[in-house]
Amino acid sequence: MTEPQAAIVHLLDIMAKLRDPDGGCPWDQVQDFASIAPYTIEEAYEVEDAIARGEPATLLDELGDLLFQVVYHARMAEERGWFAFADVAKAISDKMIRRHPHVFGDAAARTAESQTSAWEVQKAAERAGRAEHGTLAGIPLGLPALTRAAKLTRRAGRVGFDWPDAGAVLDKLEEEAEELRVELKNEQQSSDNTALKDEVGDLLFVLANLARKLDLDPEDCLRGANRKFERRFGFIEQTLKSEGKLPGDSTLDTMEALWQEAKRRERMAI
CATH class of the missing domain: 1.10.287.1080 (MazG-like)
Structure with a gap:
């Protein structure tokens, strides 16, 4: 068994133990798909945050948390007799091979245009196979x-x-x-x-x-605007604090002037 295989098996064993009705974790034992789903979404965002911060150690940790979410859902599905983790891995492997004929078979398809076309054809076929009809079918409701x-x-x-x-x-x-x-x-x-x-x-x-x-990406644009607002408002708070003041003690005109100063400093730093 290779090191990656052993690591996955160990993680699957840990998940099985946590869910074990006899000696498992009381919290993990009572969770279901609906209760775990919010954590799955949160972990995906934390991965994105680690990437944006450029912190490899944090990214490693967050990717582990996200992988654990996949293992968690797969374990609950296995308990219900639906599928297991191996089925999840096989399904995504098969899908990637289908969607990349230019890599795994058809040498004639090795152009960007052919790749995009093949990808869309495969996705349309997959939606049809799931009885999802219509141009807008299959776009998840849970997306931001x-x-x-x-x-x-x-x-x-x-x-x-x-x-x-x-x-x-x-x-x-x-x-x-x-x-x-x-x-x-x-x-x-x-x-x-x-x-x-x-x-x-x-x-x-x-x-x-x-x-x-x-x-x-509209989400990326808004995340950038959020970070910019936090940075500039933080400058306002720090400047007022150095003067023994709080934002609540200051006028809007004073805070607006500090906001413009924060913008000026950012432009000078570019």
């Missing part, structure tokens, strides 16, 4: 909303339902912003914010697609 918005319209774009360019999306963004302004005035006369929620959703949807048309 911005990511799902981009995927929905990317899929629709393949059959010609798309904005011609980013400029057209900007025009649509301005249209949606104006509709939101109108609704803001109406909302002042109504206690029902359903229409307001709808307009904000439309605006976010168009923004997600603006990112897509620019070949950007």
Whole structure:
């Protein structure tokens, strides 16, 4: 047995022991797919965070946590007689071979265009095999909303339902912003914010697609904006702290001036 094989077997044995009704972990014994799913999503985000931070040791640790989630779900499925970890590994191996004929068989398909075409053909066949019909079938509901918005319209774009360019999306963004302004005035006369929620959703949807048309990941764009906000607000707090103050003790004008100073320093550092 190779070292990687031994490591996987050891991990599977640990998972089996944790779930063992006789002597296992009381917490692990009572978990199910629904209760574990949020942890699986969280671990995937922690992997992304480790990558963004450029921390190899943290990435190693987080990848282990994510692998453990796969093992956890596979173990629960095995207990129900559905499938086991080996079936999961075999299924993804078979899928990758099917989707890469240019690597595992067809030498004539060794171009980027042929690869993309083969990939999409295989995915369409797999969706059909799962009785998922329609252009938008198979896009997971559990995806982050911005990511799902981009995927929905990317899929629709393949059959010609798309904005011609980013400029057209900007025009649509301005249209949606104006509709939101109108609704803001109406909302002042109504206690029902359903229409307001709808307009904000439309605006976010168009923004997600603006990112897509620019070949950007909307989630990555927003994560970057979040980090920038944290960094600049942290500068505000640290500056005020050095003066014996707190943000709550300061005026908006004072904090805005410090925000602009943080922006100036960032530009100078580039």
